[in-house]
Amino acid sequence: MATTHTLRAKHRRSALRTLAFLSPWLIGFAVFFAYPMISTVYFSFMHYDGFRPPTWSGTKNWTYVFAHYPFFWPALRNTLWLVVIMVTLRVLFGLGIGMLITKIKTATGVFRTLFYLPYLAPPVAATMAFAFLLNPGTGPVNSLLESVGIPAPGWFNDPDWSKPALTLMFLWGVGDLMVIFMAALLDVPKEQYEAAELDGASAWQRFRFVTLPNISPIIMFAVVTGVIAAMQCYTQPLVAGKVASGVIQGAGTMFEPGYPEHSTLTLPQLVYNLGFQRFDYGSACVVALVLFALSMAFTALLMRRRGGLIQAGD
Amino acid sequence: MTQVLDRPAELTARATPAERAARRRALLEWIAVHSLGVAAALFFTLPFVFVFLTSLMSDSQALSRDLIPHTWEWANYRKVFDTPGFLTWWRNTLVYAGLGTVLTVVSSLPVAYALAKFRFRGRNLTLMLVISMMMLPPQVVVIPMYLFWAKQLDLSGTLWPLIVPLAFGDAFSIFLLRQFLLTIPGEYLDAAKVDGCGDLRTLLKVVLPMAKPGIAAVALFQFFTAWNDYFGPQIYASENPDAWTLSYALESFKGAHHTDWNLTMAATVLVMAPVILVFFFAQKAFVEGVTLTGVKG
Numbered sequence: 001m002a003t004t005h006t007l008r009a010k011h012r013r014s015a016l017r018t019l020a021f022l023s024p025w026l027i028g029f030a031v032f033f034a035y036p037m038i039s040t041v042y043f044s045f046m047h048y049d050g051f052r053p054p055t056w057s058g059t060k061n062w063t064y065v066f067a068h069y070p071f072f073w074p075a076l077r078n079t080l081w082l083v084v085i086m087v088t089l090r091v092l093f094g095l096g097i098g099m100l101i102t103k104i105k106t107a108t109g110v111f112r113t114l115f116y117l118p119y120l121a122p123p124v125a126a127t128m129a130f131a132f133l134l135n136p137g138t139g140p141v142n143s144l145l146e147s148v149g150i151p152a153p154g155w156f157n158d159p160d161w162s163k164p165a166l167t168l169m170f171l172w173g174v175g176d177l178m179v180i181f182m183a184a185l186l187d188v189p190k191e192q193y194e195a196a197e198l199d200g201a202s203a204w205q206r207f208r209f210v211t212l213p214n215i216s217p218i219i220m221f222a223v224v225t226g227v228i229a230a231m232q233c234y235t236q237p238l239v240a241g242k243v244a245s246g247v248i249q250g251a252g253t254m255f256e257p258g259y260p261e262h263s264t265l266t267l268p269q270l271v272y273n274l275g276f277q278r279f280d281y282g283s284a285c286v287v288a289l290v291l292f293a294l295s296m297a298f299t300a301l302l303m304r305r306r307g308g309l310i311q312a313g314d
Numbered sequence: 315m316t317q318v319l320d321r322p323a324e325l326t327a328r329a330t331p332a333e334r335a336a337r338r339r340a341l342l343e344w345i346a347v348h349s350l351g352v353a354a355a356l357f358f359t360l361p362f363v364f365v366f367l368t369s370l371m372s373d374s375q376a377l378s379r380d381l382i383p384h385t386w387e388w389a390n391y392r393k394v395f396d397t398p399g400f401l402t403w404w405r406n407t408l409v410y411a412g413l414g415t416v417l418t419v420v421s422s423l424p425v426a427y428a429l430a431k432f433r434f435r436g437r438n439l440t441l442m443l444v445i446s447m448m449m450l451p452p453q454v455v456v457i458p459m460y461l462f463w464a465k466q467l468d469l470s471g472t473l474w475p476l477i478v479p480l481a482f483g484d485a486f487s488i489f490l491l492r493q494f495l496l497t498i499p500g501e502y503l504d505a506a507k508v509d510g511c512g513d514l515r516t517l518l519k520v521v522l523p524m525a526k527p528g529i530a531a532v533a534l535f536q537f538f539t540a541w542n543d544y545f546g547p548q549i550y551a552s553e554n555p556d557a558w559t560l561s562y563a564l565e566s567f568k569g570a571h572h573t574d575w576n577l578t579m580a581a582t583v584l585v586m587a588p589v590i591l592v593f594f595f596a597q598k599a600f601v602e603g604v605t606l607t608g609v610k611g
Contacts, residue, residue, distance in 0.1 A: 014434070017513050021428035022440065024421040028482025032459070033447060039458035050461070097354060103347045113597070114355045117362070120593055120600075122542040124561045125585040128568070129365045132575055132582075140364045143379045172361065179604045232451040235544040243568055268545075271453040276549065281457050292454045299449040303442060 037292075044285040054282075061282040065290075069283065071258065071273070075265040078163065082233055082266070086167045087226040091219065094177025101178060102185050112182075119175030123235045130169045131156055131243035156244035159263035166237060166264065177222055184218040185211070224302040231294055234272075237264035267291050362586075369580035376576035390580040397581075399555055399563065407559040410473050410547075411540035417481040418536045419529055425483050426491030427517055431503060441492070447485035452545055460549055471554035476546045480536075486607075487532045493606045494528030495521065531603030534596055538589055560585050 019026075044061055048054035065072050097115055104111050118126070133141050134155035142152035155165040192210045201209065212219075241259035257273055258265030267287060275284030329337065368376055369390055371383040394400060428434075429441055464470035498521065506516040522529075544561050551557035558566075567574075567581040593600060 014432075018428055018432050018434045021424040021432070021513070024481070025425040025444070025483035025485075025488060028421075028479065029443065029447070032479050032482065033450075033455060036455035036458035036462070039461075040455060043457060050465070100347065100350055100354060103343075104351045105344070106348065111351055111355060115358050116601075117590060117593070118358050120538070120589050121586050122538075122561055122589060124542070124544050124564050125582045128564060128578060128582045129361055132368065132579060133361055133364055138377055138379055138575070140368075140379075140381055143381065172358065176604050179601055183605050228449050232453075234451075234453070239544070239565060242565060268451055268453040271456060272545075272548075275457050275460070281461070284457050288454045288457060291451055295449055295451055295454070296446065299446050302449070303445065 040285045040288050040292075043282055044289055046282050048281045049279045050281060051279075057282060061280075061286045065274075065283050065286045069270075069274070071262060071265055071270060072287070074258070074262040075267050075270050078263065079231055079233070079266050081163055082166070082230040083227050086163075086170055087223060087230050089167060090170055090174060090177065090226055091222045093171050094174045094222065095181050095215075095219070097174060097178045098181025098185055101182050112178075115178055116175035119173045121173065124239055126169060126173065127236045127239040128243060130165065130172075131240050134165050134168075135244070156240045156264075157260060159261040162237075162240070162244075162260060162263045166233075166240065169236065169240075177226075180218055180222065181215070184215040188214040221302075224298060227298050228295060228302075231266075231291070231298070232268060233266050234268040237266055238269055238272075240264060267294075365579045365582055368575055369577075369583050371576045373574055373576060376574065376579075387576065390576050391584070393577055394567070394580045394584060397567070399558070402556055403558050403560050403563040406473060406551075406557060407541060407561070410476055410543075410559055411537045414477050414480045414540045415533050415536045417477065418484045418487050419533055421481050421483045422487040422491055422532065423522070423525070423529070424517060426488045426495055427521055429488065430492045430495035430498075431500070444485050444488050448489055450485075456545075456549060463550065470550050471557055473547075473551065473557055473559075475550045476540075476543070484536065486539075487536055490532050490535070490603060490607050491525065491528050494525060494531070498524050527599060527602060528606075530596065530599040531606070534592065534599055535603055537592075541589065 043054065045056065045058060046054040047057040047060070101108065101112055101115065121129070133139050136142055136152065136154045136157055139155075141155075145152045153161040153164075155161050188211060192214070193206060196206045196210050238257050241257060241264045242255055245255075245259040247255045247259075254277065256277075257269040268291065270287045271284050271291065274280050274287060364381065367381060367383060370386045370388065371380070371390075372385060372387050375384055425444075429437065429444070459475070460470070463475040469475055502520055502524070503516055506520045511519065540559075542561055543559065547557070547559045547562035551559070551562065555563075555566075564581055564585055567578045
């Protein structure tokens with residue numbers, strides 16, 4: 001009898017200690033996620049401009065965003081463009097650079113550092129730099145292109161080239177993928193390559209049947225995290241658009257994101273545009289919920305593939 | 315001299331044709347790999363070089379198509395420092411990044427420790443929630459959060475809405491630290507328990523010293539997240555230039571000096587430089603952090 005008693009007390013103590021250790025995050029989760037998430041759902045059914053008290057508006061915000069707000073579908077299309085094209089190119093390029101770095105035998109450390117540094121460049125600074133490098137008038141890139149006789153594109157000033165320009169910038173910052181691909185490639189067992197070579201496998205066959213299967217979990221990880229990052233893409237397109245359009249920043253400056261011609265508008269920018277520029281908090285919450293649904297869908301994909309990706313514990 | 319030059323020829327002469335072919339292939343591969351390496355290095359480096367060179371040009375030359383400065387205008391950097399507000403923005407950034415980093419580490423470590431080493435019901439669920447939060451765009455909850463800070467607490471135009479939440483654990487930091495703590499053998503913790511250490515003592519006296527590299531990685535990532543943050547300051551600080559941070563204020567150089575690319579690029583260099591300097595002192599922590607969160611536990 002006494003033993004069960006102490007056992008129960010012990011259990012309670014251990015539950016309390018767990019709770020104590022987790023408490024910072026549990027409180028944070030409640031205050032900075034659960035409560036605002038419920039509010040987001042609530043506001044998505046209210047008309048609220050931040051001044052007059054919110055009033056019930058039913059599904060008006062929802063129909064407004066999906067049927068009447070002119071920027072929702074272009075923003076979703078742009079986001080999907082980034083998700084499909086930018087992420088694919090980034091993973092392929094990251095894998096290529098990762099393979100290259102494992103093959104370089106001279107001054108490897110120097111090369112690795114040079115390839116990695118752009119990843120660390122603060123996003124705003126990198127965007128300012130690329131807006132300058134790629135500006136059609138005086139940018140060094142177009143000077144170089146024209147000097148070798150290649151017709152220079154308008155980059156961030158041309159709606160057909162603004163997303164490729166963004167992509168180029170994201171390819172420049174591929175250092176994180178290089179590091180994880182490098183680690184994965186070095187982990188592939190040497191014996192498998194030797195065996196394949198003995199069987200007379202060509203370089204392509206060794207890549208296809210030895211390298212790829214061994215690193216496929218990492219490719220999957222790179223794709224899913226890349227997709228999530230692409231969906232959150234906010235600072236770079238906004239700043240690129242601002243700088244390219246020549247808008248002067250200051251308190252109270254109004255800039256309709258998406259320059260040129262909504263070609264760099266992404267979903268997160270809509271939340272800002274609707275909420276903080278148009279003071280239509282209700283409709284902004286609708287877009288926030290769309291963004292939430294998409295992120296959770298991709299996160300679920302990541303978790304399902306957890307096997308080799310995120311170790312659940314011992 | 316001739317002897318040295320002759321020796322390889324002698325060696326090649328002695329090699330069988332198959333060996334020679336293999337050696338030639340290896341040499342060609344070496345050349346191909348290293349040319350590609352140099353090409354890639356140019357792609358990754360030239361943007362930095364052009365930005366730096368432009369930052370040293372005169373006003374008029376920055377608007378031309380020249381790549382190399384005629385005269386090296388180091389005074390451009392002085393002009394950036396003399397811009398009204400620049401030192402305030404620098405200080406704000408250090409406060410946000412520094413205070414935020416300390417709070418993040420202090421609040422995330424116990425959570426990560428519990429997730430890595432305690433056995434309790436709902437542990438996997440908690441971990442999954444942490445990972446989900448890591449993937450959540452900040453825009454999802456920004457409307458109610460803004461209304462809460464601005465309308466209820468009247469704290470917009472300050473850095474508090476950015477700093478205070480970091481005292482409640484940060485999902486990415488918790489995840490990274492947990493991945494790191496998993497690698498600490500349980501025997502150390504058992505030994506501490508046998509010696510009569512409580513949980514808090516174990517955390518402070520045993521885990522903390524062993525987790526230093528993990529903490530360093532988290533601190534660096536958090537510091538740069540704050541340093542790089544644009545959205546947070548845009549939401550909470552945009553109306554008050556005295557509360558701007560460097561990343562947010564950077565754009566204003568384009569505005570304040572119109573199309574003075576030279577000063578804009580000098581400011582860009584100044585925002586990039588600390589990150590790159592710190593990287594050279596703490597390379598290991600960075601790379602460790604990327605592989606820990608990227609590959610496996």
